[in-house]
Amino acid sequence: MIRASPTEAGIDRIEARFSGNGFSPHRHDTYALGLTISGVQTFRYRGEKRASLPGQVIVIHPDELHDGGAGTERGLRYRMIYIPPELIGEALKPAGFAELPFVATPVLSDPHFRQDLGEALEDIDREMGAFKRESLLTDLAACLNRYADSGRSRKAALHWPAIRDCASYLKESCGEDIRMEDLESIAQMDRFSLARQFRKAFGTSPHRYLVMRRLDKVKTMLAKGEGLAVASVEGGFADQSHMTRHFKRAFGMTPGHWRRLCTANERVV
Structure with a gap:
């Protein structure tokens, strides 16, 4: 089952519940940020099998091939937000970063990141509204940037x-x-x-x-x-x-x- 929120400024949010294999290999052209709520979420990403436990954050970079499913017979429940990369780029532009942040580790255990993402994914049946949406975009962009490769250029070209x-x-x-x-x-x-x-x-x-x-x-x-x-x-x-x-x-x-x-x-x- 999939519940989807109204699309706002190109941003989509969903809640999904699955048993077994949920999705075959596919790609998004957005950042896909997820929070596992219950069960174990398993997926293949960049040539390796990954697993996310309840409370862990998932980060899928735009255009990266991945699949997804439940890792146990109990099934899986998770929420995801899909953010157009240009919104992340614009949020980081004032700091002088020209390129999109790439997070090499797709499963993170970070209380601050989890809190910001949880706020973005709450009340999924309602719109976030402009003020909350723009504030959370800034926070989530900062979270991504914190885990990104350190060698990125600050020259905005x-x-x-x-x-x-x-x-x-x-x-x-x-x-x-x-x-x-x-x-x-x-x-x-x-x-x-x-x-x-x-x-x-x-x-x-x-x-x-x-x-x-x-x-x-x-x-x-x-x-x-x-x-x-x-x-x-x-x-x-x-x-x-x-x-x-x-x-x-x-x-x-x-x-x-x-x-x-x-x-x-x-x-x-």
Whole structure:
């Protein structure tokens, strides 16, 4: 079962309960920060099997392959917040950090981090509101930065306005056929520089970012009762099978399975 909060400023929060294997290998284009509430959460990440116990914090970096499931027969309950990397980058920008923080250890036992994350994940059925959301973003960015590699540069060399304009264009035009030349024109830089800067700012490539925005549109349409075929085409995919492959790769389940979980949650509520 999955409970999802309203999306705020691109931030999503969920509570999930599973027995056995919950998700097959997949990637997010966001930071995924989790708190294990009960049970043992197991997952493979960066070539190793990991386990999180109740009270421990999970940190998954954007675009890192991982799976997830319950480590015991008792099942698993956890909460996650998915934060667009640009929000983390903007929170750390005043301190002069140009690159996104990378936390090599995905399972942490840190009371301060746990408290900040717990506040972000409480009242999951309600919106956080702008003041709480912005305060917690600052706190969570600081937590990530504290555990990040120490060799990161403080020289802010990113062309943020150009990169943000590209991201906005990809989001607004996700259902259309987009060419790299379009982004080069918007950013006024060559595709190689653009790709490097985009990854530093968003933690993933422009193409991967576009695919995720198309999947966001598909999820919105499915939640409103639209059929898979129509949602696929309107979302910018060639056909339903094309969309399904990307959906499973991104979320670790088929779109039909995702819709059934959401429907089951509505019945429970």
